[in-house]
Amino acid sequence: MSCSTENKARKWQRRKEYLRRAHQHNHSGLLSEPKGTRAPATSPKACEIAHAPSQPCIKVHICTFNSCGTVPCGDDLDRLLPTPRPDILAIGLSEFGMSLEKTLINKRTLRVLSRNWAAEVQQRLGADQFTLAASRQLQGLLLVVFARVDLPYCPLAVKTDAVATGAGNVVGNKGAVIVKLFLSAQQSADSDGQQHSIKVDPNLHKRVSSTTKDPHQASLTFVHCHLAAHPRNTKRRNQDYERILTTSRLLQHVSRHRPSKSRNHRPRPARHHHHHTTKRRSRVGVFRRFQKLYRRREKDTFRDTRGPVFLxxxxNFRVQCGNRAYCDRLLAMGRFDELLHKRCQLTRQLLHNDDSDDSQGSKESLGEIETVSRAPPWSEWKEAPVFFPPTYKFDMGTSVYDTSDKQRIPSWTDRILWRSDADGLHQINCQAYDSIPSVKSSDHRPVYASFDIRLGSTDGI
Incomplete structure (x- = not known):
């Protein structure tokens, strides 16, 4: 008898013995259950969520302001800071302290100015109560995030990024700055079982990516954008938006469209390289391999935590209304919905009722980004109801909309959106969404939103 035949015979004997014992135990009542007493099947993940303690609610306040080359200070700065103070405060400024010419010349001076301004904000918040968790700047774009020192979630680390979408996708007068906070959704407990908050490390924004994996890890992502201007550039704004999502490594899980080759893409013809280029090509290959290893290590350190994302x-999306007098009449009557739902370039995409060529998901409108659906690019984002008047464009220092020769149509260019891809695991409630009309130092008005958030664990997502 061959070896394989003997193995099959032994397996069959073991199976017969197992079935015989199971039959005996079942008849003796060891495996039988009274009818109706069996517990319903529950997945381990469901059991973990069902028995997990309720997570604390954190208050997040976001403020965006195009300062039109100025630096918010004095009473204007006080108006930007909320009362009562939240747990996390994110402030995004556009055209901070400079024009385009100053952007290209005085980068070092601008960095010093932003550091001093962030220190002033921290001083007004209370240096003993708030710490600067993160700060990122791209020329005139500035994003600062402050956190309470007694934040009810354990802070793990911070990562930042920036994407330029200006001229040639190089100039940073347009683009985005991103800050991602990694938090532990599990509070620590004292010996008596009572939970307590954990102090935020004052040097959190300097910490490198050396944190070990945490099964209760969650994240908060803040994306501050300044997109292409002018009413006719809806297509360009959507392209900038897609570039930001697909370029930043912190937003890869947010992007609905992955960069891929178009169906019409033609491979480049082969070129005959001379021998003197071999050494240079090998050096480039070595650099890319090391770069991939670094990114792989970084990705292993922090998993793809799909926490809430705020954009x-x-x-710069405008109201498409050719008659300024008609628009002024609607605003005077408080009929904001008619302008927002029917004529606002962004709101129509958020509501998924934009029938323009820019939102049909064609490869022509999104360049080399091949889409998988015909939904508008912004349709997956959420926004609270807008009850405040347009925030652009005002005459400087007044509450009067543009009286120049251009007679620009008042528009809601400054917005705050959010989304979460964790299938309802996180609870996000917007408590306030409004503008600050008392700040008149710019041709824009600041816009703020306050959120109550309960973070769930993203383990296994």
């Missing part, structure tokens, strides 16, 4: 800033 805000001067998105």
């Amino acid at each position: 805000f800033g001067d998105l």
Whole structure:
């Protein structure tokens, strides 16, 4: 008898013995259950969520302001800061302290100015109560995030990024700055079982990516944008938006459209390289391999935590209304919905009722980004109801909309959106969404939103 035949015979004997014992135990009542007493099947993940203690609610306040080359200070700065103070405060500024010419020349001076301004904000919040968790700047774009020192979630680390979408996708007068906070959704407990908050490390924004994996890890992502201007550039704004999502490594899980080759893409013809280029090509290959290893290690350190993402800033979407007098009459009557739902370039995409060529998901409108649906690019984002008047464009220092020769149509260019891809695991409630009309130092008005958030664990997502 061959070896394989002997193995099959032994397996069959073991199976017969197992079935015989199971039959005996079942008849003796060891495996039988009274009818109706069996517990319903529950997945381990469901059991974990069902028995997990309720997570604390954190208050997040977001403010966006196009300062039109100025630096908010004095009473204007006080108006930007909320009362009562939240747990996390994110402030995004566009055109901070400079024009385009100053952007290209005085980068070092601008960085010093932003550091001093962030220190002033922290001083007004209370240096003993708030710490600067993160700060990122791209020329005139500035995003600062402050956190309470007694934040009810354990802070793990912070990562930042920036994407330029200006001229040639190089100039940073347009683009986005991103801050991602990694938090532990599980509170620590004292010996008596009572939960307590954990102090935020004052040097959190300097910490490197060396944190070990946490099964209760969650994240909060803040994306401050300044997109292309002018009413006719809806297509360009959507392209900038897609570039930001697909370029930043912190937003890869947010992007609905993955960068891929178009169906019409033609491979480049082969070129005959000379021998003197071999050494240079090998050096480039080595660099890319090390770069991939670094990114892989970084990705292993922090999993793809799909926590809430907040996108805000001067998105520059306009109200399409050819008659300024008609628009002024609607605003005077408080009929904001008619302008927002029917004529606002962004709101129509959020409501998924934009029939324009820019939102049909064609490869022509999104360049090399091949879409998988015909939904508008912004249709997956959420926004609270807008009850405040347009925030652009005002005559400087007044509450009067543009009286120049251009007679620009008043528009809601400054917006705050959010989304979460964790299938309802996180609870996000917007408590307030409004503008600050008393700040008149710019041709824009600041916009703020306050949120109550309960973070769930993203383990296994």
